[in-house]
Amino acid sequence: MTLALFAQYVMNGAMLGMMYALVAVGFTLFFGVLDVIQFSHGDVLAAGAFLALGTWVALTKLGVVSPVLLLAAVVVVSALGTALLGAVFARTLVLPLKGAPQLNVLLVTLMMGTVLREAIRLFYPGGSQPQLFPALLPTTAYGVGGFHLRLDNAILLMAGALLIAATHFFITRTRIGLAIRAVAQDEETARTMGIDFRRIVLVTFGIGSALAAVAGVMDGLYYNEIFFGMGLLLGVIGFAAAIIGGLGNLYGAILGGFLFAALQTIGAVALPFASAYKDVFAFAVVIAIMAARPTGLIGERASERV
Amino acid sequence: MTREGRERLAQALAIVFVAGLSLALREDDFALFLVARVLIVVIACLGLNVQFGYAGVVNFAGATFFGVGGYMAAVLSRGTGVPHLFILVAGGIAAALAGCVLILPVLRTRGHYAALVTIAFALLFRTFLEVNDSLGGPQGLKLPELRIGPWRFNEPIALGRFEASFLLNYVILALFLAALAFALVVRVDRSWIGVQLDAVRLDETSAAAFGIPIARAKITAFTLGNFLAGVAGALSAHMVGFIAPNNYSFGESLILVSILLLGGIGNPWGLPLAAAIVIVLPEQLQVIQEYRYLLYAGLVILILLFRPNGLVPRPLRRLGGA
Amino acid sequence: MGALLRCNGLTRKFGGVVALDGLDLQVEEGEILGLIGPNGSGKTTFFNVLTGVFPATSGEARFGEMPITNFSPQAVYQAGIARTFQRSRLCLPLSLFDNLMVGNHKNLDHGLWFNVVRRRALKRQIEEGRKAARELLELFDPPLAGRLFEPASRVPMIDRRRIEICRALIGKPRLLLLDEPSAGMTRDETRRLMDDLLEARRRLGRLTIVLIEHEMSVIERVTDRCVVLNYGKKIAEGAYRQVAEDPLVRQAYLGLS
Numbered sequence: 001m002t003l004a005l006f007a008q009y010v011m012n013g014a015m016l017g018m019m020y021a022l023v024a025v026g027f028t029l030f031f032g033v034l035d036v037i038q039f040s041h042g043d044v045l046a047a048g049a050f051l052a053l054g055t056w057v058a059l060t061k062l063g064v065v066s067p068v069l070l071l072a073a074v075v076v077v078s079a080l081g082t083a084l085l086g087a088v089f090a091r092t093l094v095l096p097l098k099g100a101p102q103l104n105v106l107l108v109t110l111m112m113g114t115v116l117r118e119a120i121r122l123f124y125p126g127g128s129q130p131q132l133f134p135a136l137l138p139t140t141a142y143g144v145g146g147f148h149l150r151l152d153n154a155i156l157l158m159a160g161a162l163l164i165a166a167t168h169f170f171i172t173r174t175r176i177g178l179a180i181r182a183v184a185q186d187e188e189t190a191r192t193m194g195i196d197f198r199r200i201v202l203v204t205f206g207i208g209s210a211l212a213a214v215a216g217v218m219d220g221l222y223y224n225e226i227f228f229g230m231g232l233l234l235g236v237i238g239f240a241a242a243i244i245g246g247l248g249n250l251y252g253a254i255l256g257g258f259l260f261a262a263l264q265t266i267g268a269v270a271l272p273f274a275s276a277y278k279d280v281f282a283f284a285v286v287i288a289i290m291a292a293r294p295t296g297l298i299g300e301r302a303s304e305r306v
Numbered sequence: 307m308t309r310e311g312r313e314r315l316a317q318a319l320a321i322v323f324v325a326g327l328s329l330a331l332r333e334d335d336f337a338l339f340l341v342a343r344v345l346i347v348v349i350a351c352l353g354l355n356v357q358f359g360y361a362g363v364v365n366f367a368g369a370t371f372f373g374v375g376g377y378m379a380a381v382l383s384r385g386t387g388v389p390h391l392f393i394l395v396a397g398g399i400a401a402a403l404a405g406c407v408l409i410l411p412v413l414r415t416r417g418h419y420a421a422l423v424t425i426a427f428a429l430l431f432r433t434f435l436e437v438n439d440s441l442g443g444p445q446g447l448k449l450p451e452l453r454i455g456p457w458r459f460n461e462p463i464a465l466g467r468f469e470a471s472f473l474l475n476y477v478i479l480a481l482f483l484a485a486l487a488f489a490l491v492v493r494v495d496r497s498w499i500g501v502q503l504d505a506v507r508l509d510e511t512s513a514a515a516f517g518i519p520i521a522r523a524k525i526t527a528f529t530l531g532n533f534l535a536g537v538a539g540a541l542s543a544h545m546v547g548f549i550a551p552n553n554y555s556f557g558e559s560l561i562l563v564s565i566l567l568l569g570g571i572g573n574p575w576g577l578p579l580a581a582a583i584v585i586v587l588p589e590q591l592q593v594i595q596e597y598r599y600l601l602y603a604g605l606v607i608l609i610l611l612f613r614p615n616g617l618v619p620r621p622l623r624r625l626g627g628a
Numbered sequence: 629m630g631a632l633l634r635c636n637g638l639t640r641k642f643g644g645v646v647a648l649d650g651l652d653l654q655v656e657e658g659e660i661l662g663l664i665g666p667n668g669s670g671k672t673t674f675f676n677v678l679t680g681v682f683p684a685t686s687g688e689a690r691f692g693e694m695p696i697t698n699f700s701p702q703a704v705y706q707a708g709i710a711r712t713f714q715r716s717r718l719c720l721p722l723s724l725f726d727n728l729m730v731g732n733h734k735n736l737d738h739g740l741w742f743n744v745v746r747r748r749a750l751k752r753q754i755e756e757g758r759k760a761a762r763e764l765l766e767l768f769d770p771p772l773a774g775r776l777f778e779p780a781s782r783v784p785m786i787d788r789r790r791i792e793i794c795r796a797l798i799g800k801p802r803l804l805l806l807d808e809p810s811a812g813m814t815r816d817e818t819r820r821l822m823d824d825l826l827e828a829r830r831r832l833g834r835l836t837i838v839l840i841e842h843e844m845s846v847i848e849r850v851t852d853r854c855v856v857l858n859y860g861k862k863i864a865e866g867a868y869r870q871v872a873e874d875p876l877v878r879q880a881y882l883g884l885s
Contacts, residue, residue, distance in 0.1 A: 037418055093607070100614055102417060103358070107567055108610050110560060114603035122596060236425060236556070243422040276437035283430035290423045291411035490744060497743035497750055498729070498736045505719055505730045512717040514701035515679055516710070516799070517733040526740070622723055624777050626754040 042235015401536025
């Protein structure tokens with residue numbers, strides 16, 4: 001393999017890893033505060049991407065041409081709108097199901113994902129077909145020894161890394177972040193310390209969903225195309241990443257996201273005769289990891305008082 | 307009349323009802339197909355019920371084990387002269403063996419972590435089928451008709467003046483197998499094994515303290531469940547005459563799980579009702595074709611919010627009648 | 629009378645914490661031994677190590693002639709030790725009868741063939757189980773015998789404790805480990821439970837019991853002998869009156885110096 005091709009693989013893997021990590025962080029945050037898996041998270045991501053596309057369409061119709069303004073508006077509207085959507089889900093479906101069997105929560109959120117997905121397909125104009133996503137970033141390419149580094153990809157990677165760092169900062173260094181961690185640690189104690197539990201849950205779902213929206217926009221910008229079912233696989237992979245890392249652990253989610261992308265990339269590289277098997281390989285390794293580390297790579301040691 | 311006696315009567319009535327319904331619909335291919343499909347799905351869900359409902363082993367790859375049975379049947383019936391009755395059993399055995407690959411991670415993980423193991427397996431299997439050319443790739447495989455001795459399943463039935471669609475053959479076999487599987491699962495539930503599996507699901511630590519071999523109980527439940535799913539898959543493949551990876555997606559597995567929850571987890575009696583709703587309803591919603599999945603998903607959410615234990619919640623076990 | 633249970637230097641560490649620190653302990657055949665000590669002194673850890681929930685870090689335990697150190701929980705049960713748990717651990721959705729039969733595991737046939745096909749034989753075994761359950765409840769708390777097919781979730785706490793003890797007794801263990809049977813009950817309920825227990829024991833023949841208990845009046849009334857733990861170590865041993873006077877014990881409990 002040439003160095004250029006190798007660099008291409010690394011670039012692609014890093015991009016995938018970034019998106020997976022952003023989705024996985026959402027899963028792990030939700031689990032932290034409420035011990036639930038929000039299985040419509042992938043479809044929330046798709047909703048974010050379509051919200052972004054809709055904003056772009058509306059603004060260009062209104063005659064906005066400034067690329068900076070367009071980009072900013074698209075990202076902000078998508079992130080805020082999706083955050084609201086996530087908070088509404090939490091308020092109407094997830095919080096009322098507190099204390100219900102895990103399986104029920106899982107199925108309800110999955111079905112909510114189906115509702116969302118179908119709603120996009122049915123109600124977004126032309127939603128049943130893949131939609132072209134506009135190139136909002138400069139696509140200038142720099143040739144480095146046969147490898148083409150596109151500016152937009154570099155910006156996406158950087159933005160993703162910054163966002164993850166910002167999330168980390170937010171969770172570990174701010175008051176709300178502290179409250180989120182307190183709730184994740186022990187809901188009862190957090191309540192007695194005067195933390196508004198409901199508010200923290202809603203804020204957490206808002207933040208996690210906004211991250212998914214950004215991942216959705218990244219996906220659109222990277223592949224120049226979005227479609228209503230895009231959240232399905234991204235959601236499952238994000239979930240897998242959060243689990244491999246160890247639920248409730250921020251670093252675990254990020255690690256899991258990049259690990260999964262690495263597995264796919266390695267699968268594609270190492271099985272040149274059968275690169276189609278890359279996902280088979282990645283999921284097989286996931287199963288093996290679960291057998292070896294049943295509570296994730298950075299999982300807390302599950303102990304039970306007997 | 308004892309409780310067991312009443313239940314036996316109810317089972318007999320259910321069989322008579324399905325048989326009567328199928329006879330009434332004997333010329334209607336589509337209706338018969340739906341009846342057979344409901345029965346087949348009931349068999350698979352009975353298997354999931356043993357796993358989720360009794361032993362508490364989560365399995366989000368129900369459609370995968372169903373698919374393993376289907377592909378096994380396809381490979382055997384295309385390439386060998388194995389009698390078809392054995393092929394159905396072989397489908398079950400293949401699914402049970404496929405499950406053995408997962409035994410270690412399934413035993414070691416709990417809750418969401420266990421869910422991931424089976425979800426990953428479901429996605430792995432689906433991708434594998436799509437990229438593997440020897441199993442037909444995305445286009446899938448065709449299967450020959452089912453034959454058991456002189457009984458040819460794809461021939462329309464004509465006995466004297468009685469005529470019926472060939473699908474009635476499949477309905478009859480599916481009904482027979484569903485009744486058998488139902489009796490098996492009810493018997494397992496109403497026995498020491500049922501008590502043992504419940505104890506394992508509810509509290510592993512105290513179950514172990516009273517000598518219950520946790521791993522063996524879970525393996526038994528997992529394997530038995532996958533076997534049933536595999537048999538159902540093999541029968542389904544023959545009935546449809548064709549299998550493709552699309553039929554065994556993760557989404558299909560979720561449909562099986564939603565049937566289980568709608569029926570009332572742990573209660574085989576709710577399954578036929580839930581399976582009928584989930585399979586027949588979207589077909590009846592054809593008028594509003596476009597919106598049926600939206601409505602269906604909404605309906606499932608409402609049922610789970612307002613009847614969290616399902617349509618027919620599991621009753622208390624009463625060993626020895628009473 | 630020989631020692632039924634003999635532990636030498638039994639130790640269990642959790643990370644850097646020594647929850648059980650070189651415990652030497654003997655339980656004589658037929659006695660009721662009280663195990664007392666402040667919270668976190670290692671009493672429950674001792675039960676957990678003994679019954680195989682956690683492996684011992686070092687040391688050994690012998691049950692009769694059998695070395696049971698690091699047996700699995702299942703093997704410890706088969707050897708003849710049954711226990712109750714601090715928090716009630718009944719299977720709440722199941723009937724009282726099912727719960728008792730969990731404890732009767734070693735007398736039941738769990739084969740697939742037996743359970744699915746030989747329904748007559750199974751039915752006979754169920755009848756035997758019901759008879760055993762009813763007999764045990766009759767001598768423990770007669771009204772409960774008529775409630776065998778109520779879910780455990782629907783009986784009050786004191787009855788759940790009774791069922792838990794019966795679940796441990798129905799397999800006819802040689803040694804019964806009771807982990808704070810009075811937890812969550814009123815004084816009066818505790819007294820009634822202990823009366824039942826003593827009465828049942830009298831009729832069952834001299835069952836050996838190790839009892840963890842915080843309620844000192846219970847310990848005083850019920851036990852033949854006490855072992856006091858603190859920080860995982862045995863700090864005193866003897867009849868209740870004797871250990872209650874022990875300055876080390878008073879210090880551990882009351883912080884008196």
